[in-house]
Amino acid sequence: MTATTTTENTATAPATTITMTMAGALNAGLRRALEADPRVLLMGEDIGRLGGVFRITEGLQEAFGVNRVIDAPLAESGIVGTGIGLAIRGFRPVLEMQFDAFVFPAYDQIINQVAKLHTRTAGHQVTPLVIRIPYGGGIGSPEHHSESPESVFAHHAGLRILTPSTPQDAYWAIQEAVAVDDPVIFFEPKRRYWMKGEVNTSERDGDPQRAVVRQVGTDVTLVSYGPLVPTAVEAAEAAAEEGVSVELIDLRSLNPIDFDTIEASVRRTGRLVVAHEAPTFLGLGSEIAARLSERVFYHLEAPVIRVGAFHAPYPAAKIEHHYVPDVDRLLEGIDRALAY
Known part of the structure; x- marks a missing residue:
């Protein structure tokens, strides 16, 4: 160190x-x-x-x-x-x-x-x-x-x-x-x-129960947390090379969830992609999609897109890279949100 x-x-x-x-x-x-x-x-x-x-x-x-x-x-x-x-x-x-x-x-x-x-x-x-x-x-x-x-x-x-x-x-x-x-x-x-x-070590970065905006953007809001955040950063950088401005939010807290920070971002961008390593079926992305659809329905330009793992038992190590979402899967989710 x-x-x-x-x-x-x-x-x-x-x-x-x-x-x-x-x-x-x-x-x-x-x-x-x-x-x-x-x-x-x-x-x-x-x-x-x-x-x-x-x-x-x-x-x-x-x-x-x-x-x-x-x-x-x-x-x-x-x-x-x-x-x-x-x-x-x-x-x-x-x-x-x-x-x-x-x-x-x-x-x-x-x-x-x-x-x-x-x-x-x-x-x-x-x-x-x-x-x-x-x-x-x-x-x-x-x-x-x-x-x-x-x-x-x-x-x-x-x-x-x-x-x-x-x-x-x-x-x-x-x-x-x-x-x-x-x-x-x-x-x-x-x-x-x-x-x-x-x-x-002398000053923390805000309240850990509050989400933090890792990257400011204007075209689409990308929400993630934990292990997938570095992957989301790579995806946002790759999207920027294609002219897409991604606002990246790191939740940090999964209960409670800071819906206010997400809502403020979606009101600006009009699009939301939620990504996590867990399966999309009944994952946290489902709750976030439902809650934001209720709160900012008239600001959304497209359906909320969820990106996650498949609804299947975690696979053997040799093929786990097919199961865990990668940069390409996140970019595909961003493209789907922008297609509307």
Whole structure:
């Protein structure tokens, strides 16, 4: 990592910008959360001495001890159940699900307990826990290691859902997730763990629950999130070479969704394409398409176009590049929106 320090003027504190991978940014964010609050602890399979299969927690057990960075048995339901008890007793546990599909043994705990405790106790019981889930494809994994289950959890009220697409967002969003009193599902785009970017460790880029406009445009609005955002950036750049101006919005939060930012963009462009790695059938793009059709129907010049994976089980690694949307699939969606 390389560090540079810049000062805008003598009246402001210096801003430290560090180049790091998303994995490094998550590690740094978790380290800062552990330092800031003694109630924060981490729990998961192989996250201690090994540092996790993706090394997100590397060095944290050495720094904070085995009572705060805990190697758990291979039992996701037990990990989440223990986390619920810890949260009730005043701790702020951060629980790691080693891979996306591994979360489903804990689905009952998450939906019937984590998401509902606050309402069930008439607001008296908060459940400040974070469940980290590496998700998405693109790394050549075997079965059960490449899934996009975000819409399954977004369907249930009571859970905040965040997903960063840059190291900057990862660094600040994980700290925000740990600090809030609500339970948070934190989806980490695993194929972007090694993507490098600049991280300002003294100033975050707005509220992680608000969408951010990554690129300003006038012809069509392209909405995406998590692992597909870098692909969407490439698609927007390719469209620009063909004379099409794309406004790119990164959601960052999947529950709640910042519909206001999307609406403001669509009112300007008149066209909307929603893209994600998850299948289009009953994906988050369906809700966004329906909601925007209700809110800005008379501003739309074309139907809302959805781009996503196919409604089929995630394929073998050799053919996953046919399943995950690429630049060409996004450009085809943009062309369909402009064809009307």
